Amino acid sequence: MDKMLLGRYINGDSLIHRMDPRAKLFLSFYFIVIVFLCNNWQTYTLMVAIVLLCVKLSEISLGFFIKGVRPLIWLILFTVLLQIFFSTGGDPYWQWGPFTVTDAGIINGVFVFCRFVLIIFMSTLLTLTTTPLEISDGLESLLKPLLALKVPVYEIALMLSIALRFVPTLMDETTKIMNAQRARGVNFGEGGLIKQIKAVIPLLIPLFVSSFNRAEDLATAMEARGYHGGAGRTKYRKQEWKTKDTLGVVMFLLVTLALVLLRK
Amino acid sequence: MVMSIDIEKLNFEYQSKTPFAHRALTDVSLQISDGSYTAIIGHTGSGKSTLLQHLNGLLRPTSGQLTVAGNLITPETKNKELNELRRHVGFVFQFPEAQLFEETVLKDIAFAPKNFGKSEEESEQIARKMAELVGLPSEVLERSPFELSGGQMRRVAIAGVLAMEPEILILDEPTAGLDPKGRLEMMQMFARLHKQQHLTIILVTHQMNDVADYADHVIVMEAGQVIADSTPAEVFSHPDWLAQHHLGLPQTTAFAAKLKDAGVKLDPVPLTDQALAQQLAGLLAKNGGGQHG
Numbered sequence: 177m178d179k180m181l182l183g184r185y186i187n188g189d190s191l192i193h194r195m196d197p198r199a200k201l202f203l204s205f206y207f208i209v210i211v212f213l214c215n216n217w218q219t220y221t222l223m224v225a226i227v228l229l230c231v232k233l234s235e236i237s238l239g240f241f242i243k244g245v246r247p248l249i250w251l252i253l254f255t256v257l258l259q260i261f262f263s264t265g266g267d268p269y270w271q272w273g274p275f276t277v278t279d280a281g282i283i284n285g286v287f288v289f290c291r292f293v294l295i296i297f298m299s300t301l302l303t304l305t306t307t308p309l310e311i312s313d314g315l316e317s318l319l320k321p322l323l324a325l326k327v328p329v330y331e332i333a334l335m336l337s338i339a340l341r342f343v344p345t346l347m348d349e350t351t352k353i354m355n356a357q358r359a360r361g362v363n364f365g366e367g368g369l370i371k372q373i374k375a376v377i378p379l380l381i382p383l384f385v386s387s388f389n390r391a392e393d394l395a396t397a398m399e400a401r402g403y404h405g406g407a408g409r410t411k412y413r414k415q416e417w418k419t420k421d422t423l424g425v426v427m428f429l430l431v432t433l434a435l436v437l438l439r440k
Numbered sequence: 441m442v443m444s445i446d447i448e449k450l451n452f453e454y455q456s457k458t459p460f461a462h463r464a465l466t467d468v469s470l471q472i473s474d475g476s477y478t479a480i481i482g483h484t485g486s487g488k489s490t491l492l493q494h495l496n497g498l499l500r501p502t503s504g505q506l507t508v509a510g511n512l513i514t515p516e517t518k519n520k521e522l523n524e525l526r527r528h529v530g531f532v533f534q535f536p537e538a539q540l541f542e543e544t545v546l547k548d549i550a551f552a553p554k555n556f557g558k559s560e561e562e563s564e565q566i567a568r569k570m571a572e573l574v575g576l577p578s579e580v581l582e583r584s585p586f587e588l589s590g591g592q593m594r595r596v597a598i599a600g601v602l603a604m605e606p607e608i609l610i611l612d613e614p615t616a617g618l619d620p621k622g623r624l625e626m627m628q629m630f631a632r633l634h635k636q637q638h639l640t641i642i643l644v645t646h647q648m649n650d651v652a653d654y655a656d657h658v659i660v661m662e663a664g665q666v667i668a669d670s671t672p673a674e675v676f677s678h679p680d681w682l683a684q685h686h687l688g689l690p691q692t693t694a695f696a697a698k699l700k701d702a703g704v705k706l707d708p709v710p711l712t713d714q715a716l717a718q719q720l721a722g723l724l725a726k727n728g729g730g731q732h733g
Contacts (some may be wrong), residue, residue: 233719237459240457240459253729314625337617349538351537352533352534353538355493355498355531355533356531356533356536356538356539357532357539358498358526358540358599359496359529359531359533360551360552360555360601360604361523361525361527361552361555361604362555363519363523366519366520377541378539378541378551380539381541382540382541385586386538
């Protein structure tokens with residue numbers, strides 16, 4: 177689990193770190209959408225350049241991002257191979273039964289690979305430069321329009337921020353209980369499937385029980401401090417939309433325009 | 441079988457070889473002899489818990505090696521080889537009640553012996569014995585551990601560790617969060633096990649009174665290093681040094697230090713109420729019972 181980079185935050189004070197979380201969230205989603213506009217070398221080169229620029233601006237080493245891709249590499253390669261072997265059209269280089277390798281297929285494979293990596297880089301950039309609390313605040317304010325549709329936005333945001341806050345706590349708790357059970361002679365991740373599933377019970381039950389206890393304590397503590405739902409609350413963390421956020425949006429609009437023009 | 445612990449130049453780094461790597465232990469070398477009662481003290485985050493987790497192979501050193509109960513642990517040691525070691529080392533974690541999971545108290549206590557190859561009946565027998573040892577009333581044995589009070593849950597968890605019948609017992613703040621009576625009972629129970637069954641006990645605690653009352657060996661840690669390795673009398677005879685390292689004195693020793701400042705000659709440094717009372721009684725007898733020194 178130490179190797180998981182997706183969803184981690186690295187403290188820093190770069191331009192990207194200081195951007196408004198709403199802008200970052202919006203732009204990351206927007207980026208994922210416009211990646212699908214790419215369909216030739218020029219457009220992909222442009223997107224790669226944009227991503228590299230953003231990585232540079234975040235002052236985080238490129239190595240981190242490459243590590244972030246690693247857990248998903250098999251999924252990516254699998255998709256790429258499917259593309260290469262099952263694409264039709266173009267000049268066939270090699271053919272055997274249903275498998276064909278064509279130049280169009282290879283190009284498609286490379287494009288799919290680029291698309292995956294670009295999306296992973298951008299979402300890693302979002303989580304590396306934005307604290308979980310900022311993300312949930314940002315989501316809350318982006319989801320506000322849904323209030324008109326009777327979506328419980330405050331409750332969703334509250335649940336999200338509590339969940340995010342307790343991820344590291346629960347991870348610590350998991351490690352602790354795992355160690356305690358190991359010390360009592362449980363071997364995690366050894367033996368056959370049934371044996372491994374059985375070994376998880378002494379971990380899962382205490383985790384559930386402690387989550388219930390924690391939830392009860394937290395609810396009591398919240399009530400004792402006067403929490404009575406989302407309506408009528410004021411905000412401690414104010415989000416500020418600054419010039420650089422507007423610039424970011426403008427830049428992405430220009431990129432979209434360029435993409436549309438460069439598309440075949 | 442030799443149950444002593446020998447640690448040589450142990451280094452440990454969390455998340456080694458990643459950007460999040462951080463060093464928790466630096467060049468730790470120690471010996472803990474068979475049947476001793478060792479207390480490890482130090483500021484929060486000084487590496488005490490990390491060191492403990494090496495002693496039963498939950499963590500393996502990044503470099504260096506240790507020998508525990510005749511088992512050598514090096515950075516290359518495989519997980520499978522550690523099972524044999526774990527049956528000799530009982531580990532009571534902080535707030536151990538979080539490890540309970542079985543349907544009944546009895547089953548939970550019998551869990552460890554069953555894992556280490558004891559039959560169902562044998563395990564149950566051991567469980568009943570241990571429940572009695574930690575002072576659990578027999579009527580709770582068939583109840584769910586989650587119905588019990590916090591103090592009783594703690595006892596069940598500790599009984600579950602003792603049921604492994606370990607030769608080395610590691611206690612990571614076993615009395616944290618207990619009431620004074622529960623604390624005293626528990627500490628006395630560990631002292632009894634130490635005396636009667638010659639268990640090697642390693643205790644991590646912030647309670648200097650417990651260190652003075654029970655331990656015969658003290659290890660002081662700071663920032664991942666051992667900064668003192670001695671007897672309680674020696675360590676507690678340097679109040680200034682302790683204060684420098686953000687550690688306190690046991691109540692009795694602190695009081696004795698005040699008496700000493702006022703001119704009362706106390707030698708050696710008294711660690712327990714009884715020792716202090718005896719020394720004072722001796723002094724009073726010498727001075728004719730009337731004056732203070």
